[in-house]
Amino acid sequence: MSYLAKNLTSGARELIAFRIGDQEFCVNIMSVREIRGWTPATPMPHAPSYVLGVINLRGAVLPIIDLSARLGMKPAEPTVRHVIIVTQVKNKIVGLLVEAVSDILTIRDEDIQPTPDMSSEFERTFARGVLAIDKRMICLIELEAVFPQTESEAA
Amino acid sequence: MDMNEIKEIFFQECEEQLAELESGLLRLNDGDRDPETVNAVFRAVHSIKGGAGAFALDDLVSFAHVFETTLDCVRSNKLEPTQDVLKVMLKSADVLADLTNVARDGGSVDQARSAQLIRELEALAKGEAPPAAEAPAPKAATPKAASAPKPAPVAAAAAPNDEGFVPVAFSFDDFGGEEEAAIEHPAYEVIFKPKSELYTKGNEATLLLRDLSRLGEMSIHCNMDSLPPLDQMDPEAAYFSWKVSIKTDRGEDAIRSVFEFAEWDCELELIAADAGEGADGETEELPMQPVPFDLSALDEEPHAPLGVVEEEEQIAAAQAVTAAQTASNVVQMAANASRAAAADKGAAAAAAAQNNAQQASAAGQTIRVDLDRVDRLINLVGELVINQAMLSQSVIENDSNGVSSINMGLEELQQLTREIQDSVMAIRAQPVKPVFQRMARTVREIADITGKSVRLVTEGENTEVDKTVIDKLAEPLTHMIRNAVDHGLEMPEKRLAAGKSVEGTVKLTAKHRSGRIVIELSDDGAGINREKVRQKAIDNDLIAADANLSDEEIDNLIFHAGFSTADKVSDLSGRGVGMDVVKRSIQALGGRINISSKPGQGSVFTMSLPLTLAVLDGMVVTVAGQTLVVPLTAIVETLQPDAAAIHSFGATQRLISIRNSFCPLVDVGRILNFRATQANPVEGVALLVESEGGGQRALMVDAIQGQRQVVIKSLEANYTHVPGIAAATILGDGRVALILDVDAVVAASRGQPLHLETSLAAAG
Structure with missing residues (x-):
């Protein structure tokens, strides 16, 4: 706790890094509630393809998003090795299915580089910046863009 | 603070x-x-x-x-x-x-x-x-x-x-004193004529008279004139009436309060005996020959001077049944009135006369609790129930002989959790009284605007129901009351011409019926003008001009969107967003609404609502490998379709014949997109459901797993609304199951929900 507090006061922030396929991504640790193993989800009718369904999180109904499919990559085939990152944005809680959690990164704001100027939808919608750490490239995800807000309503 | x-x-x-x-x-x-x-x-x-x-x-x-x-x-x-x-x-x-x-x-x-x-x-x-x-x-x-x-x-x-x-x-004593102390022990004549309901509700004339005797010196006469010969006697009817002369300094209220719990079930006349002529006049009016009657004899054989044993037994049984009910009513009333009762002299007198009431008012203390805390408790108990079910299931799976002490402990745990759940639900239960009181104001305001004279009669205000239901009830009720006064009741002149009293009556009652609350709103107005409704429906393309509809079907047309028969759009109602909104909000609460109307005599709207929105009785079914819950209230019957009963109708539609009528088959798996093609109906089970507008549909599911009470979980909290799904729940295995929104599924199967309503007449 003191470690966390020290880093926060010195203008640093912590991110959780995870892996999907051969790419690495990260999200702000403050929006992560917990990390849990994969349990089969109940499919939802008329849901977008990247919504795998809902699971029971201690009495609450939690929608699970296949982050790989959401980011426009190939849909995941969930196994017991997959993990769900339970995240909270505003007042909604959503689980993100990823392959594995790799790291907790402590970075400073100035470490975040702007995303290279590309014309893909991915860059415009989801990426908030990239990090270069130990020759790895980790993409910082904008969580709010990931959550289905009104798209499924139209379906 | x-x-x-x-x-x-x-x-x-x-x-x-x-x-x-x-x-x-x-x-x-x-x-x-x-x-x-x-x-x-x-x-x-x-x-x-x-x-x-x-x-x-x-x-x-x-x-x-x-x-x-x-x-x-x-x-x-x-x-x-x-x-x-x-x-x-x-x-x-x-x-x-x-x-x-x-x-x-x-x-x-x-x-x-x-x-x-x-x-x-x-x-x-x-x-x-x-x-x-x-x-x-x-x-x-x-x-x-x-x-x-x-x-x-x-x-x-x-x-x-x-x-x-x-x-x-x-000081309340002073008030009484000013008016009553001047006359010493005034005398009263009480004529008490119980109806048979008095006995069936477990009250007893003897006890009432005995209570009365505690107020002061009294003499009592029993009138047995209406007693028929034994062979014509109905053992459950009430034949006696009593005339009591009593001298008491406790005042009229004390006498009335003796009969407080019986006043609806008896005829009671109270005459201050000072007005001697008046009392005489009353006696003459009633064809009653007072017979001297000994109260102690009454004690020995309370109801049956003729020794009709069955009567006594039946009454004893009735008393046993209603005793608990009466007691809880008393507690309820005392709790609600506790503030008033504490200060109220009349109630104090009643308490003195009624030991029950006294005990109850002592117990009827209340505390104010923040609603969020109650809701949190309810959520936690909901999770406890789910957890307990999960635990039971895994123990049963791992314990093949089924007699271990763990199993017995689990059973007790199950009972306890269920009891806790019931008690917690009871905390949220509130009497409907506040809503009914708001309606009184609505009636006054509308009566003023329309220039009609209206009396609102309410009954069963202490009927309890979940607070969420109460909160959501106010709006549709207001709308319906407005309708009843504005459209239902006639103008005073018309009422006079029809031989009715100038003052119209709107009656609002609430009661419990088989685990639901039934709210009835009736008026003594003109009733539904079926010709006008029909014409309007034809004008608005709701039905075909030659559709052959029953009276009931015509009455139900008023629940359609964009339907208003008011000649001119008034400020109060008749904006065309009337009864369909009411119906939708009632349905959103898991309730149903019905109308019955008699021309010239008025209309009755009957709403039946669940007592709570937190749990639901559902049928657990399997559809395309998924587990779904269908609300039990929507299901009329279940049946195993016969290949011969299935008829193709057009390219994709299929009908099932049930007792010589045809009902459209709806494949739930197809509607919810769980499978690409329609399943073979013969391999599944059909759930006959009642849908909006009274039409029936047969919902096809693959199998029925069983019937269960489930805790309702919101999908909207973390996700969005899903068409065809009302909510979610968590089953014993810890997995989420979706609760089917039957009306939405039926509406989706119709394509254009409202205009296809014409098929109702053809199919029905």
Whole structure:
């Protein structure tokens, strides 16, 4: 706790890094509630393809998003090795299915580089910046863009 | 505690006082002349004024002050509380409520209206008061003969009031004393004629008479004239009536309070015997020859001087059945009235006469709890239930012999959790009274605007139902009441012409029926004009011009969107968003609404609603490998379709014949997109469901797993609304199951939901 507090006061922030396929991504640790193993989800009718369904999180109904499919990559085939990152944005809680959690990164704001100027939808919608750490490239995800807000309503 | 918290408490108390005020005024309006009722009304206004003064709510104080002054005239018998006076007072109570709301939530009041009422009230206070020396100038009328401050926090807080207001305490004994002490032990004649309902509800004439005898010296005569010969006698009927002469110093109220719990089930006449001629006249009126009757003999054979044993046995059984019910009613009433009861002399007398009531009022203490805390508790208990189910399931899976002590412990745990769940649900249960009281105001306002004379009769106000249901009930009810007064009741001239009383009656009742609450709204108006409804439906393309509809189907047409038969669109109702909105909000609560109407005699709307929105009885089914829950209330019957009963209809539609009528088959898996092609109906099970507009559909599912009570979980909390799905729940294995929205599925199967309604006549 003191470690966390020290880093926060010195203008640093912590991110959780995870892996999907051969790419690495990260999200702000403050929006992560917990990390849990994969349990089969109940499919939802008329849901977008990247919504795998809902699971029971201690009495609450939690929608699970296949982050790989959401980011426009190939849909995941969930196994017991997959993990769900339970995240909270505003007042909604959503689980993100990823392959594995790799790291907790402590970075400073100035470490975040702007995303290279590309014309893909991915860059415009989801990426908030990239990090270069130990020759790895980790993409910082904008969580709010990931959550289905009104798209499924139209379906 | 800071000022805002105190203020919040004040407003909560205001709400209670306003409710007290309104119910008191309504009692006065019904002819109650009990000085205690007037006092209760006065006290309510007085407390509001006192509290408002402490918070410098000047508008509220000045209005309450004028109101109080006028009420004081009534209290001191200077002003007769006639219907006209009470009309002004009821309106004043409404304005007082408005002012309170404005003081709390901001906004503005209709200044003209309150100013007008202040003038009316002042006129009443001045005009009717005798111009004698003690003539009440508004200020002087406020009673200042305070012996000790009223021990209410409001009054205490009111002490440093700039209005020069002094908290007032008045001894109730004094009130009674002024009027009654002058006459020593006045005599009364009581004629008590029980109906058979009295006995079936477990009351007993003997006990009532015995209670009566405790009030003072009395003599009693039994009238057995109406007793038929034994062979014609109905053992469950009531044949006797009693005439009691009693001398008591406790007053009329004490006598009435003896019969408090029986007054609806008996004919009761109470005559002050001082008016000797009057009493004689009454005796002559009734063809009654008093027979001397010994009360002790009554004790030995309470109902059956002829020794009809069955009667006694039946009554004993009835008593046993209703005893618990009666007791709980008493507790309920006492709890609701506990504040009033504590101060109310009449209730105190009743308590003295009724041991039950006394015990109950001692137990009927209440506390105020933040709703969030209750909801949190309910959520936790919901999770406990799920967890317990999961635990049981895994133990059963791992314990093959099934007799271990773990199993027994689990069973007890299951019972306990269920009991906890029931008790927690009961915390949220509230009487429907506040909603009904709001309706009284709605009726008054609309009656004023339409120029009709309307009386609202309410029954079963203490019926309890979950708070969420109550909160969501107000809007549809208001709408329906408006409709009933605006469209249902005729204008006074028309009523006279039809041989009805000028005053229309709107009746609102609530009762429990098989785990649901049934609310009925009836009026004695003209009923539904079926010709007009039909024509309107044809004009609006709702039905074909030659459709052959039953009366019931025509009546139900008024629930369609965009349907309004009012000739001109009025301010109140008839904006074309009437009954369909009502129906939708009732359905959103998991309820149903029905109408029945008799031309010239009025209409009855019947709503049946679940008692809680937290749990639901559902049928657990399998569809395309997924587990779904179908609300049990929607299911009419289940059946295993026969290949011969399935008929193709057009390219994709299929019908199933059930007892010679055809019902469209709806594949739930297909509608929800769980599978790409329609399943073979013969391999599945059909659930016959009742849908909007009375039409039936057969929902195809793969298999039925069983029937279960499930805890409703919101999907919207973390996700969005899903078409065809009402909510979610968590099953014993810990997985989420979706609860089917039957109406949405049926509507989706229709494509265009409303215009295909014409097929209703053809298919039905």
